[in-house]
Amino acid sequence: MTHNDNARRAREAAAATRIAAPAVNETQDARLARYQSAAMNSARSELADGVKENRRRGKNRGDRVEEYARKAGMPPGEWCGHFTAWNYSSAAEAGGAKFTGQKRLHSYQKARSYFMYRSYTSNSRSTIEKNNALKAQHENQGSTRRYMTFSGSVGDKYASRRNLPHEVYNDPSQLPIREGDTALFAHGHVGMVESYDRNSGLLTTIEGNVGDRVQRKTYDLNDPAVRAKFDGFGRPAAGDFVE
Numbered sequence: 001m002t003h004n005d006n007a008r009r010a011r012e013a014a015a016a017t018r019i020a021a022p023a024v025n026e027t028q029d030a031r032l033a034r035y036q037s038a039a040m041n042s043a044r045s046e047l048a049d050g051v052k053e054n055r056r057r058g059k060n061r062g063d064r065v066e067e068y069a070r071k072a073g074m075p076p077g078e079w080c081g082h083f084t085a086w087n088y089s090s091a092a093e094a095g096g097a098k099f100t101g102q103k104r105l106h107s108y109q110k111a112r113s114y115f116m117y118r119s120y121t122s123n124s125r126s127t128i129e130k131n132n133a134l135k136a137q138h139e140n141q142g143s144t145r146r147y148m149t150f151s152g153s154v155g156d157k158y159a160s161r162r163n164l165p166h167e168v169y170n171d172p173s174q175l176p177i178r179e180g181d182t183a184l185f186a187h188g189h190v191g192m193v194e195s196y197d198r199n200s201g202l203l204t205t206i207e208g209n210v211g212d213r214v215q216r217k218t219y220d221l222n223d224p225a226v227r228a229k230f231d232g233f234g235r236p237a238a239g240d241f242v243e
Helices: 003-019 026-048 063-071 080-094 108-115 125-141 154-161
Strands: 146-150 167-169 182-185 189-197 202-210 213-220 230-235
Touching: 026 080, 026 189, 026 202, 026 213, 063 080, 080 108, 080 189, 080 202, 108 146, 108 182, 108 189, 108 230, 146 154, 154 230, 182 202
Parallel strands: 146 167
Antiparallel strands: 146 230, 182 189, 182 230, 189 202, 202 213
16 A cells, blocks of 8 residues: 555545534433523523623623623633633533533633634643543543534634544535534634524524624524634533533
8 A cells, every 4th residue: 555545545534533423322412402402591591681891890891791701710801702601501500510611612712622622722642631531431421522614614624734523514504503502703702503594594693792792693604705704613512511
């Protein structure tokens, strides 16, 4: 076998790894879906309460906004990721559990690494081994974290260069996102998927730190220019809600 043959097979293996959707245990996935639904109910409640910044106190300030940051273990700052982690954590606590990503969604880069079993702030051997062991544990449980991208997106390119596990979709009608998934924007923003209609391509999100408040937004993913705004979409594992 030639060197070129070996290289080709390695590329094909990597492509298969990054594209394939994981096997899912239905019982574990149903448990995860309940937590995701509860997280979105939390987000809807924050939206209904009209959460926004108190600009008299400064940008990214306000009682509730600062509470999101404290829950994430961070000082006041850009709070879209804090809002997302808050809702996951609130759902977990209501179910007598703890969400492992509570302090891992501060930015879209950190969140992206979390969903691909990596750390944005540490590439040490021990950290990688720890994350690989966690991934294997989740695989045995039948529910792994997922990172779903469009072909050629910023997220797809990032993961492909590093041979990180992710799913790639060419057609918006194939994208399997659902209520409670996390939307990561290529310009550096984090939101939550409220609903997605594969037939129409209409994505509805609830996002923190839009302007100065929590807002509901809609996006037409059939529009290539709109799709290009998204780095990818993350889903935690059932095991990330530790009871």
